[in-house]
Amino acid sequence: MAKVKYYYDSETLAYKKIKPKKGKKVGVVLLFITASALFGFLCFVALLNTPFFETPKDRLQAREIEYMKLQYKILQRKTDLMEEALANVEERDNNLYRTYFNTSPIPEEQRKAGFGGVNRYEPLEGYDNSKLVKNTAEQIDKLSKELVIQSKSLDEIAGLAKDKEKLLAAIPAIQPIKNEDLKHMASGFGYRSDPFTKIRKFHAGMDFSARTGTPVYATGDGVVTRADNRSTGYGNHIEIKHGYGYETLYAHLSKYAVKPGQKVKRGDIIGYVGSTGRSEGPHLHYEVHKGGDVINPINFYYGNISAKEYVLISKLANQENQSLD
Incomplete structure (x- = not known):
């Protein structure tokens, strides 16, 4: 129960009740409501930025991030297998095909040479999963370059094989009389x-x-x-x-x-x-x-x-x- 306040009236020489103005009551109420709303909003924002409260959108994004991580790991495994297969082809190319056609092997430093100049992966830096994405991109670029070199080498081997076929046909290999x-x-x-x-x-x-x-x-x-x-x-x-x-x-x-x-x-x-x-x-x-x-x-x-x-x-x-x- 609100306290009743009095004031001394000097004319009547008596104490009278102080009657609050209606407008002031409304102002107090509005101030209270505004303060409560602001406090509630701040609490809501704080909760949104804590791990204890997740919205459906947050959960969806989290699942998408985990899915992307999984896809990058799968991609890395695939590129690892491709690198292994390419290494096998490169070994046969140097030690079998080129040896057979008496051609110099492609130097290892030429096959494995990196990319010079500016940092081509700078746009991928600064994210939570930058290392994973950057490594995968770098691995794919390296693999692509090695595939180009190997493709050119196999084109050369195909040309040598075709030339070898002509050579074998040209060699005088039979008796001139049966x-x-x-x-x-x-x-x-x-x-x-x-x-x-x-x-x-x-x-x-x-x-x-x-x-x-x-x-x-x-x-x-x-x-x-x-x-x-x-x-x-x-x-x-x-x-x-x-x-x-x-x-x-x-x-x-x-x-x-x-x-x-x-x-x-x-x-x-x-x-x-x-x-x-x-x-x-x-x-x-x-x-x-x-x-x-x-x-x-x-x-x-x-x-x-x-x-x-x-x-x-x-x-x-x-x-x-x-x-x-």
Whole structure:
């Protein structure tokens, strides 16, 4: 109960009650209500900023943050697996593919080189999960760069493989006359007795004795550069340029089946056995040149003869007998 206040009236010489004004009462009430509302609002704000009170929106954001963390961890695991797979490809690239094609491996410092210059991850700093996000971004960038380098390397290997395929097709790898068409191996590569002078001199090819008209085959892919009789001693002869430094010569032919400038494949018939030029009987004189030097043709007959046939031909070719040209 509110206290009753009095005041002394000097005119009446008596105490009278003090009656409060209505407006003042209303002001007091409004002040109280305002103060209470402000206090309540401050308490509400304080509660919102404490871990003891979470709104549905806060809980939703918290779940989203945890989900994003999980996704980054999953992404990191995937990039780890990709890095492991890429490392395996890089190892095979350096130690298998490039070794096979006689190509220098890509240096490790070139494969693993980082990114120079300004801090490219600065916008990712300053957040609660900056370290996780930054590491993942850095790992992905590094992986992307290594993939670009490896992709270029594999393109190079593919080019070398294609070139290797052409090289294998160009090498003179078969006999110019089939075994079933041979009478015998007349003479091999090396010093032999000349059939006309009987003097021992170097024989730059191999002589295959066969009947006149026996087909002669191109021993590798190439282009016919000569098909004429304008070279002393060879009579009708053909020269084929195979590329990669390889050239072959087929001499003493009875006739041609190709002409200069014509492309031929290994196994194509290019002419027929004869005895034209400086020859003592029907046979094919066959030479292989590499980089301008004559080399023993017997080293190349792996494309159409067995190991047993190779040993037999090798023994016959190494006998120091008389050549036929």
